[in-house]
Amino acid sequence: MNTRTHxxxxxxxxxxxxxxxxxxLSLAGLLGGATVRVRRLDPAVAGQxxxxxxxxxxxxxAAALAPVSWTFASPDGWRWYAVAAxxxxxxxxxxxxxxxxxxxxxxxxxxxxxxxxxxxxxxxxVVLAALGVAVAEEVVxxxxxxxxxxxxxxxxxxxxxxxxxxxxxxxxxYFGAVTVGQKTLTGLGFGxxxxxxxxxxxxxxxAHAVQNVVVLTALPRRVSA
Numbered sequence: 001m002n003t004r005t006h007x008x009x010x011x012x013x014x015x016x017x018x019x020x021x022x023x024x025l026s027l028a029g030l031l032g033g034a035t036v037r038v039r040r041l042d043p044a045v046a047g048q049x050x051x052x053x054x055x056x057x058x059x060x061x062a063a064a065l066a067p068v069s070w071t072f073a074s075p076d077g078w079r080w081y082a083v084a085a086x087x088x089x090x091x092x093x094x095x096x097x098x099x100x101x102x103x104x105x106x107x108x109x110x111x112x113x114x115x116x117x118x119x120x121x122x123x124x125x126v127v128l129a130a131l132g133v134a135v136a137e138e139v140v141x142x143x144x145x146x147x148x149x150x151x152x153x154x155x156x157x158x159x160x161x162x163x164x165x166x167x168x169x170x171x172x173x174y175f176g177a178v179t180v181g182q183k184t185l186t187g188l189g190f191g192x193x194x195x196x197x198x199x200x201x202x203x204x205x206x207a208h209a210v211q212n213v214v215v216l217t218a219l220p221r222r223v224s225a
Contacts, residue, residue: 081202165185
């Protein structure tokens with residue numbers, strides 16, 4: 001097997017089979033739907049922190065085994081960071097709009113914009129855990145996966161962005177099929193930011209982090225199924 005085949009094998013193992021769902025399911029008993037702000041490390045918060053730590057460990061393994069883009073400079077300098085921050089603010093509303101279209105097609109009542117009940121309780125530690133998840137996902141899906149497909153294996157940019165976005169979406173299956181579509185949509189945005197930002201993984205990472213912070217700090221929390 002040649003080197004490129006080995007690289008593709010790593011991508012398959014660490015990207016398409018990225019064990020986010022296994023972590024989610026194993027910690028499902030710890031992820032609660034509590035609606036009050038916690039003042040101590042309760043099991044729900046511990047579950048979120050453990051989940052983030054597991055993903056960060058897998059991202060580190062992926063970065064160690066496969067080619068990764070560590071470019072930290074973008075064309076036009078700070079402008080792409082500003083675009084990324086703006087996309088991060090807009091992303092929750094894009095996801096809501098995508099979900100709304102699905103519900104309207106199904107002739108179901110349109111819900112308000114809110115945090116999924118499975119996201120767990122709101123606290124500073126949960127926000128920090130979400131930031132850790134953003135770092136891990138961007139390293140794996142954009143820094144490793146997209147860079148490997150586009151920069152190393154020579155895939156067309158659109159195909160590389162589409163595949164990594166789809167796999168990124170599938171890694172949110174824990175939250176339901178609609179969420180997979182929503183996350184695939186924002187995954188397309190993160191991938192485009194990565195390539196347009198000169199392969200700088202910090203650009204989509206900033207967008208992802210801003211999205212998670214907006215979702216967990218600014219949106220109301222859903223308490224029922």
